[in-house]
Amino acid sequence: MIVDAHIHMLQEPGFSSNLLRQMDAAGIDRANLVALWPAAFVGSVTAGNNAVRQAVREHPDRFTGFAYVEPREADAPAQVRALADAGFHGFKLFPPLGYRVDEARLRPVFDAMAATARPVLVHCGSTNLDLAAEPHTTPINSALARPLFLDPLTRLYPDTTFVVAHMGFPFLLEAWALAMANPNVILDVAGGPVWPGSWAGIYTNLGRPIPIDWNRVWWGTDNCMTPADGLAFAKQNLTHILNLPNTHKEKRVYVRWEVENPLDGTIL
Ligand SMILES: [Zn+2]
Numbered sequence: 001m002i003v004d005a006h007i008h009m010l011q012e013p014g015f016s017s018n019l020l021r022q023m024d025a026a027g028i029d030r031a032n033l034v035a036l037w038p039a040a041f042v043g044s045v046t047a048g049n050n051a052v053r054q055a056v057r058e059h060p061d062r063f064t065g066f067a068y069v070e071p072r073e074a075d076a077p078a079q080v081r082a083l084a085d086a087g088f089h090g091f092k093l094f095p096p097l098g099y100r101v102d103e104a105r106l107r108p109v110f111d112a113m114a115a116t117a118r119p120v121l122v123h124c125g126s127t128n129l130d131l132a133a134e135p136h137t138t139p140i141n142s143a144l145a146r147p148l149f150l151d152p153l154t155r156l157y158p159d160t161t162f163v164v165a166h167m168g169f170p171f172l173l174e175a176w177a178l179a180m181a182n183p184n185v186i187l188d189v190a191g192g193p194v195w196p197g198s199w200a201g202i203y204t205n206l207g208r209p210i211p212i213d214w215n216r217v218w219w220g221t222d223n224c225m226t227p228a229d230g231l232a233f234a235k236q237n238l239t240h241i242l243n244l245p246n247t248h249k250e251k252r253v254y255v256r257w258e259v260e261n262p263l264d265g266t267i268l
Contacts (some may be wrong), residue, residue, distance in 0.1 A: 004031040004227060006121070006165065006190035006220025009047040009055060016055045019227075020062060026228035032220070034092050034121065035068040044129065053086055066090040066121055069109065072099055077112035084116035090163075094123045095149070096140045102149045110153055110160075119161035121188070122150060124168035124175065126195065147175040154182035163218070166191050167199045176210040187217045192224030193233060200237035204244060 004023070009015060023031060033055055036046035049067045056065040067088035069080060080091065091113050095101055101110075101122060113120050126142040147168035154162050163186040168175030179185040189199060203212070221230035 001029045002027060002231070003218075004028050004220050004230070005218040006034055006188055006222050007031050008036055008223050009033045009052050010223070011045050011047050011051070015047075016059060016063075020059065022227045023062070026226070026231055028227050028231065030062055030064065031227075032064045032066060032089070034066045036092070036094070037068045037070060049083065049088070053088065056087065064089040066092045068092050068094070069113070070097075071106045071109040076109045080109060080112040080116065084118060088118070090119040090121060092121045092123075095144045096123060096127050096129070096142050098138050098141070098144065100144050100149050102152050110157060114157040114160045117159070119163055119186070121163040121165055123166070124150075124164045125166050125171050126169060128195070147171050147178045150185070151178055151182070154178065154184055158184055160184060161186060163188050166195070166222075169195060169199065172199055172202055173206075173210060176212055179213065179216060180210055183216075185216065187212065188220060189217060189234060189237075190220030190222035190224075192222070195224075197233060197237065200240055203241060208244070 007019070012018075019031060023029070033052045035049045035052040036044065037048060052065040052067070056063045065088050067083040067086075067090075069076060069083070069091045071093060073079065083091070093101065099106065122145075124145045124147045127140055127145070129140050145168075147164050148171075150162050150164065161184050162182075164175045164178065165188045167187050167189055169191070175187055179187050191197060219231075219234045221227055224230065225233060
């Protein structure tokens with residue numbers, strides 16, 4: 001089964017049916033629709049939790065859904081529990097809006113997410129979004145999204161799966177080190193050819209200084225390319241890596257395209 005594990009639902013008429021048609025043409029079985037907070041980003045056309053939940057209800061055999069969580073809201077822990085009860089399969093956080101995931105004040109939100117046994121996808125690294133809208137009128141700050149900020153959380157919540165979006169580009173070494181030290185970390189290679197598709201080239205040119213467990217890598221288009229182009233691009237990068245001398249052959253090396261048992265919310 002091939003799964004686009006990271007794609008955002010957009011506020012476009014016919015989005016679901018268009019996506020399903022493109023998935024069929026590309027041979028992609030499922031898509032994990034990641035909600036964002038439409039009101040949070042100036043000029044964004046991404047859809048929020050309600051639209052994603054509706055799309056998943058209409059196509060439970062093709063879509064799973066990750067709910068957007070704004071952890072600075074006072075009732076965020078209660079929201080997390082309600083979102084899990086509503087059938088979401090995981091959660092999405094976007095720290096560049098103005099917080100770090102390792103802030104102590106956010107711990108109750110992570111307690112609540114961990115209690116649901118669902119994975120947490122965290123935007124890491126640079127972003128092409130510019131401004132956060134009301135009520136958080138701040139510029140987006142990619143420096144808040146370093147992969148190593150997840151390090152204490154992966155240890156506090158060893159049974160929770162944390163997904164580092166975009167392999168944390170440009171903080172790739174941090175992302176790889178985080179994943180090497182913490183088996184509950186998944187590296188996400190979603191995105192386009194420049195950002196963050198350069199991971200394969202950097203991995204090659206740095207001489208593979210930090211081993212990557214390719215069983216803990218997942219792929220997604222992140223709306224940067226069509227499903228067919230995105231899949232072809234990822235396969236091209238993977239083939240390149242597999243053909244490198246001294247690639248870690250002690251493990252069966254493959255990118256985890258699959259989201260197994262997605263309806264169980266385990267995503268692994
Ligand atoms: Zn994304």
